[in-house]
Amino acid sequence: MTSYLQLNGISKIYGDFxxxxxxxxxxxxxxxxxxxxxxxxxxTTTLMIIAGFEKATTGDVLVDGQSIAAMAPHxxxxxIVFQNYGLFxxxxxxxxxxxxxxxxxxxxxxxxxKASEMLDLVGLKDxxxxxxKEMSGGQQxxxxxxxxxxxxxxxxxxxxxxxxxxxxxxxxxxxxxxRIQRTLGVTTIFVTHDQTEAMSMSDRIVVFEAGRIQQVxxxxxxxxxxxARFVAGFIGESNLIDAVVLDPATRTAAxxxxxxxxxxxxxxxxxxxxxxxxxxPEHIRLSRKPIDGRRNARxxxxxxxxxxxxxxxxxxxxxxxxxxxxxxxxxxxxxxxxECSISWxxxxxxxxxx
Amino acid sequence: xxxxxxxxxxxxxxxxxxxxxxVVPMSFSNARSLQFPPPGYWLGYYQAYFTDMGWLRPxxxxxxxxxxxxxxxxxxxxxxxxxxxRHRFAGKSFADVMLLMPLAVPHIVMAIGYYSYLGKLGxxxxxxxxxxxxxxxxxxxxxxxxxxxxxxxDRTLERAAISLGASPVxxxxxxTLPILKPGLIISALFAFIQSFDETVVAIFISGRxxxxxxxxxxxxxxxxxxxxxxxxxxxxFVLVLIGIVAPPLWKAIRxxxxxxxxxxxxxxxxxxx
Numbered sequence: 001m002t003s004y005l006q007l008n009g010i011s012k013i014y015g016d017f018x019x020x021x022x023x024x025x026x027x028x029x030x031x032x033x034x035x036x037x038x039x040x041x042x043x044t045t046t047l048m049i050i051a052g053f054e055k056a057t058t059g060d061v062l063v064d065g066q067s068i069a070a071m072a073p074h075x076x077x078x079x080i081v082f083q084n085y086g087l088f089x090x091x092x093x094x095x096x097x098x099x100x101x102x103x104x105x106x107x108x109x110x111x112x113x114k115a116s117e118m119l120d121l122v123g124l125k126d127x128x129x130x131x132x133k134e135m136s137g138g139q140q141x142x143x144x145x146x147x148x149x150x151x152x153x154x155x156x157x158x159x160x161x162x163x164x165x166x167x168x169x170x171x172x173x174x175x176x177x178x179r180i181q182r183t184l185g186v187t188t189i190f191v192t193h194d195q196t197e198a199m200s201m202s203d204r205i206v207v208f209e210a211g212r213i214q215q216v217x218x219x220x221x222x223x224x225x226x227x228a229r230f231v232a233g234f235i236g237e238s239n240l241i242d243a244v245v246l247d248p249a250t251r252t253a254a255x256x257x258x259x260x261x262x263x264x265x266x267x268x269x270x271x272x273x274x275x276x277x278x279x280x281p282e283h284i285r286l287s288r289k290p291i292d293g294r295r296n297a298r299x300x301x302x303x304x305x306x307x308x309x310x311x312x313x314x315x316x317x318x319x320x321x322x323x324x325x326x327x328x329x330x331x332x333x334x335x336x337x338x339e340c341s342i343s344w345x346x347x348x349x350x351x352x353x354x
Numbered sequence: 355x356x357x358x359x360x361x362x363x364x365x366x367x368x369x370x371x372x373x374x375x376x377v378v379p380m381s382f383s384n385a386r387s388l389q390f391p392p393p394g395y396w397l398g399y400y401q402a403y404f405t406d407m408g409w410l411r412p413x414x415x416x417x418x419x420x421x422x423x424x425x426x427x428x429x430x431x432x433x434x435x436x437x438x439x440r441h442r443f444a445g446k447s448f449a450d451v452m453l454l455m456p457l458a459v460p461h462i463v464m465a466i467g468y469y470s471y472l473g474k475l476g477x478x479x480x481x482x483x484x485x486x487x488x489x490x491x492x493x494x495x496x497x498x499x500x501x502x503x504x505x506x507x508d509r510t511l512e513r514a515a516i517s518l519g520a521s522p523v524x525x526x527x528x529x530t531l532p533i534l535k536p537g538l539i540i541s542a543l544f545a546f547i548q549s550f551d552e553t554v555v556a557i558f559i560s561g562r563x564x565x566x567x568x569x570x571x572x573x574x575x576x577x578x579x580x581x582x583x584x585x586x587x588x589x590x591f592v593l594v595l596i597g598i599v600a601p602p603l604w605k606a607i608r609x610x611x612x613x614x615x616x617x618x619x620x621x622x623x624x625x626x627x
């Protein structure tokens with residue numbers, strides 16, 4: 001069974017540097033998939049191989065069961081929004097959107113009408129006659145999106161398109177892109193190094209690290225059930241504790257920092273195996289005195305980072321740095337330098353193999 | 355202090371501009387040779403210029419040679435610039451240096467070289483000979499202008515065009531060329547001016563049949579100091595002035611026209627009851 005977009009064993013080798021190694025991935029029709037990873041992790045290289053601007057050293061790319069690996073990029077019918085938009089400065093917004101139709105030899109009147117309709121859809125009804133330099137960053141972004149969608153591409157690729165926008169505009173565009181993508185039902189791949197963007201927009205996230213896919217899962221699975229230490233560290237804030245499994249039956253592991261720790265049910269625990277235990281900062285409670293029925297530890301508070309509605313308390317437990325998320329109202333009870341108690345439930349301790 | 359600086363500035367400007375301005379009244383002079391201030395004024399030397407084939411032929415020669423030089427230069431420079439700016443290949447830096455060499459070599463040295471070389475080919479005193487020599491001198495200038503433009507060209511635009519379904523050829527026609535147009539025009543203009551202006555090589559190889567305007571002026575001033583030189587200088591000066599003033603003026607007119615076009619639409623909206 002193959003997916004709508006299928007990557008089979010894609011590798012990319014430059015001299016003695018392996019940029020991508022044996023990437024396999026299936027994306028379903030209409031799905032919104034995010035490639036997430038730090039720069040140099042291979043996410044953009046993978047995107048460029050799908051677009052046809054890079055040639056894979058080995059492997060095949062299939063769309064709807066057909067290999068596109070041998071096709072020139074302009075024959076692939078894939079819409080791309082580039083990081084700096086790539087709008088043609090000598091054409092108006094409408095002419096920019098009309099361009100792909102012009103290249104497909106559509107009649108001018110009909111093509112321009114279709115371009116106007118697409119500009120309506122992205123919320124630029126009256127700005128068709130403006131030149132790119134007369135538009136704001138967000139508006140340019142919308143034009144680029146309209147241009148990449150007007151020819152009904154088989155895939156939409158977005159290469160860090162929100163990187164140049166300020167925070168408020170970025171959130172607005174996230175919602176906007178999601179709305180347009182749902183309206184048209186176009187299969188979309190979104191590349192970003194911003195984990196909140198990935199969490200809020202995607203049906204599934206593909207986490208890249210060092211030229212390999214670390215995990216493919218829904219945003220919630222990625223957050224709560226990371227399969228690799230890298231994924232746990234890269235997505236969201238987390239406390240990662242080195243430990244060794246004592247007994248899979250009693251679900252206990254020994255760590256130098258927290259002593260013997262009980263962890264949530266898992267099939268990955270093998271006796272004597274070194275593992276990583278993950279506790280998310282929002283699953284830890286901060287109190288003056290130990291709380292009954294929970295695992296407790298003493299923590300010396302080192303730094304308090306206040307965000308208004310909540311605060312991040314960073315402290316030290318037996319040489320291990322621990323992060324605790326507390327509600328903004330609760331943070332007044334402690335000061336930097338205080339000793340306090342932190343506590344958690346065994347169900348909040350997630351075991352990551354390796 | 356401030357007043358002193360302003361005075362110095364004015365003196366410097368006058369000193370630089372004076373020779374330009376002096377030729378204008380001299381062109382209307384009725385003196386028998388170049389003389390300033392002119393004893394009296396008439397238009398006789400303008401009539402002389404526009405009726406004397408001895409002056410008109412070199413003018414046409416100059417235009418033909420400059421145009422030919424421009425075309426040939428651009429045919430060579432456009433592909434060369436793309437190759438040198440966008441690609442890496444063996445001998446690239448050598449090609450770079452060779453292309454710019456004519457800028458470093460004194461024109462008189464080049465001229466002597468062309469004289470004997472083109473002589474062997476039978477091209478001395480022909481338009482083609484002068485065009486070839488001028489092209490060698492124009493290439494580095496046109497290359498410098500165009501490569502600066504091409505280096506600033508955002509290649510994402512080409513990738514965008516290709517992703518939107520444009521073949522490489524159509525990408526070049528619809529995206530690369532229109533965006534580089536100002537650079538190409540300026541580069542061609544520099545090639546044209548370089549040829550139109552060139553005197554040293556022209557004196558050596560243009561001979562009588564292919565004599566260019568600067569050569570004719572040089573001959574004329576050496577032999578008789580004919581005030582027609584002042585006429586030619588004035589005409590060239592005016593031409594250059596138009597060349598500098600026309601583009602911004604044209605732009606201002608277009609903006610005004612666009613404003614007039616949209617204005618009635620606005621007034622009809624306002625007039626609605």
